[in-house]
Amino acid sequence: MNGLRSMILSLAEGPAGHEFVAASHAPSPLQPVLFFVLELGAVLAIAGMMLCLYRMVSGPHLADRVLSGDTLAFQVVGLVILLTVRLESTVYLDAALVVAIIGFASTLAFAQYIGNLKRRTES
């Protein structure tokens, strides 16, 4: 049990010198500016998610809801990429790619559904 706990903790922390974490280097003098920009970007991405949720609730047509969901998926991708830059880690970009692919697939599926709605209700 103790070994399992230490293994989970080491996976969560990311051990130093592991290949998932970029090699440590001396921070450049511009690094505080970059981190401020990343925090600003996180705040603006969350504000954009709020705007997309507003459009998803109040969209007059079904296409409005679908495109707001698409935008929401890409805001999540942007937030994950910001996290990648902040932590200098590799593993989160996989999550970004997967969320982008799933958002695209859901958009295509909903587009097929919307295009078949009229035929389905007529028959």
Next chain:
Amino acid sequence: MTWQTIGDALSIICALAGIFFMFVGAIGVVRLPDAYNRLHATSKCSTLGIMGLALAAVFHVGTLAVTTKALMTIVFAFVAAPVGSHMLAKAAHIDGMKPWDRQMSDELQQDKDRQAGKSPGNAPREMRLGPQNRASGGPSGADPTPRMSTAV
């Protein structure tokens, strides 16, 4: 002035561009008048915003794994976003979604009407005529755009 500093400066510039396009896309989703216009904002958000943020990751981290995955994400976003937007716009048009009432012309609907044998023309009349023809009292004068005045 080391390479790390130059990379961070490029990363700041790219991150600011990406954040700008992401937030402007989200504002456009709320503010633009109908779904065809909102798809325009969605495409900007998902291509240019993702490209800026992924290039920021490339310039700041700079390892081979991050560069490969970020370039894969950029290429996928640039392929997927126009395809998804086009399919969604065409599906909404097939479903019969009403465009904005100040839209100038609906050329896909004109093509469908022409194929069905009807006379094309579904835009509002005063929009189709244009201000100079409205001032002269109708399409009897010289009309520079004959396609837009055939149904009058």
